[in-house]
Amino acid sequence: MSTRIFAICARTIPAAWRQSHGAALTDLATEMVESKNSSAPREALGIVLYGLRKRTPKSIRRIAELPWAESLWLLAAPVASIQFAVLLLAQRSGLLLNTQGDYGFQLGMWWTAMLAASGLALIAAVRRDRLILGLGGIAVLVLALFDTYGPGGSMLGGTSHGVDLGSSSGILSPAVLFLLPTTLLPIAAAFVRPTQMPSTSAPARALGRLAIAAPPLIALALTYGRIVGTGEPPRSILWLSVGEPGYLAVLTVIFGSSLLLALLCRSVRHPASALAAALLIATQIPALALVTTFLVVDGFGPDVATLAVTVLLYASSVVAIVRLRFGPIANWSRI
Amino acid sequence: MPITEPTYFVLAALIDGPRHGYDIAATAADLSGSRVKLSAGTLYGVLDRLETNGQIELDHEETVNGRLRRYYKISPDGVAVVLDEADRMRQAAKVVTAKRKSSRPQALATPLRANAGGAS
Numbered sequence: 433m434s435t436r437i438f439a440i441c442a443r444t445i446p447a448a449w450r451q452s453h454g455a456a457l458t459d460l461a462t463e464m465v466e467s468k469n470s471s472a473p474r475e476a477l478g479i480v481l482y483g484l485r486k487r488t489p490k491s492i493r494r495i496a497e498l499p500w501a502e503s504l505w506l507l508a509a510p511v512a513s514i515q516f517a518v519l520l521l522a523q524r525s526g527l528l529l530n531t532q533g534d535y536g537f538q539l540g541m542w543w544t545a546m547l548a549a550s551g552l553a554l555i556a557a558v559r560r561d562r563l564i565l566g567l568g569g570i571a572v573l574v575l576a577l578f579d580t581y582g583p584g585g586s587m588l589g590g591t592s593h594g595v596d597l598g599s600s601s602g603i604l605s606p607a608v609l610f611l612l613p614t615t616l617l618p619i620a621a622a623f624v625r626p627t628q629m630p631s632t633s634a635p636a637r638a639l640g641r642l643a644i645a646a647p648p649l650i651a652l653a654l655t656y657g658r659i660v661g662t663g664e665p666p667r668s669i670l671w672l673s674v675g676e677p678g679y680l681a682v683l684t685v686i687f688g689s690s691l692l693l694a695l696l697c698r699s700v701r702h703p704a705s706a707l708a709a710a711l712l713i714a715t716q717i718p719a720l721a722l723v724t725t726f727l728v729v730d731g732f733g734p735d736v737a738t739l740a741v742t743v744l745l746y747a748s749s750v751v752a753i754v755r756l757r758f759g760p761i762a763n764w765s766r767i
Numbered sequence: 768m769p770i771t772e773p774t775y776f777v778l779a780a781l782i783d784g785p786r787h788g789y790d791i792a793a794t795a796a797d798l799s800g801s802r803v804k805l806s807a808g809t810l811y812g813v814l815d816r817l818e819t820n821g822q823i824e825l826d827h828e829e830t831v832n833g834r835l836r837r838y839y840k841i842s843p844d845g846v847a848v849v850l851d852e853a854d855r856m857r858q859a860a861k862v863v864t865a866k867r868k869s870s871r872p873q874a875l876a877t878p879l880r881a882n883a884g885g886a887s
Contacts, residue, residue: 453811453837455835456788456828456835456836456837457788457807457808457811459834459835459836460787460788460792460807460810460811461791461806461808462787463788463789463805463834463835464792464806464807467789467793469792469793469796469804470804470806470807475806475807475808477806477808478806478808479807480808481808482808482809482811482812483808485812486815502853546878626857719876758789
């Protein structure tokens with residue numbers, strides 16, 4: 433029993449070290465307990481503290497010792513994770529979703545596009561892909577800063593579609609204070625090429641996995657909850673936040689999310705993971721077409737910024753899929 | 768540079784030959800009069816640091832009763848460090864012992880004088 437508990441405690445130790453030394457450590461702890469020279473709780477605590485010590489001081493020391501270009505890359509994934517998590521939470525809780533007036537669904541689309549771009553930047557940061565990180569980061573930045581339709585009053589202090597830099601409150605709004613640093617750091621990382629790319633830390637990999645798995649899980653939970661509770665499809669699902677998506681769109685998301693989740697759970701190395709990701713992103717394309725139609729046909733005029741950002745985002749997605757499957761980030765096992 | 772007490776006794780335990788983790792912890796406890804009681808996590812932290820500094824090295828591994836035992840041996844650097852520390856502590860102890868010896872008659876005399884004064 434103790435051995436099993438010690439093995440669980442040893443999970444706090446970085447994987448590479450655990451694989452080579454973990455068995456000797458847990459066997460030693462078991463021997464200490466069996467010889468009555470120590471107690472199981474003391475040994476378990478000792479192993480956990482040892483694991484935490486091996487993680488934390490090393491990463492802090494590494495950041496201080498590394499050249500600045502490598503430090504940027506070391507920080508890119510955690511920073512992108514934080515940004516994605518906050519945007520996801522804000523978007524799903526409705527903080528960023530202004531549904532007032534006739535533009536409600538388009539406003540939702542704007543922020544969900546930002547969420548998608550942030551997710552893309554996060555994957556690229558974890559995968560150490562400069563091109564995708566740059567594209568994703570710039571898309572987030574443009575989406576965050578570009579004020580297209582005037583103030584709409586999101587609760588984060590920005591406007592409906594971004595941050596209004598023209599107003600004094602906009603410059604110091606929580607949205608700007610949060611989004612600028614969390615976007616500029618990954619973009620800066622994308623523009624530097626360190627002599628030696630630092631390996632992704634274990635917490636960053638864990639956050640990366642969570643970031644990939646969380647949106648489908650949340651979308652599934654919300655979708656099922658809404659359908660069971662009200663008998664209607666949700667107004668905004670993941671990237672498909674266009675008006676009333678209808679049951680077909682709901683089914684597409686459920687199908688795509690389930691497939692992606694199943695593949696992620698089974699084996700992230702499976703080539704079909706890229707196909708599943710492609711399927712998910714492809715479900716956004718009708719949404720893009722619909723939004724573009726509204727923008728052009730319904731009297732807003734062709735909005736160049738919106739189209740440019742959207743094209744940038746989708747181009748990034750396509751490049752990401754290709755690179756995930758065939759390119760330098762083809763090894764999914766590192767996520 | 769002074770080393771910590773657990774590190775000192777771990778190195779001391781290894782002076783007379785390679786030992787495995789449990790043996791190191793038990794010997795360190797014996798040598799220190801049970802003052803240094805190392806848990807497996809603490810011991811591995813010390814061993815890690817010593818190995819990184821080149822003061823000990825892995826000698827061999829063996830499996831006993833299905834358990835992996837990893838034997839460590841002290842390096843010449845490690846011997847130098849523990850001998851330096853022993854020397855440093857000996858010097859430090861000598862200072863206190865010498866002061867204690869030189870101040871003993873006066874220290875003993877003071878309470879006697881105080882007692883004598885109180886009695887008169």
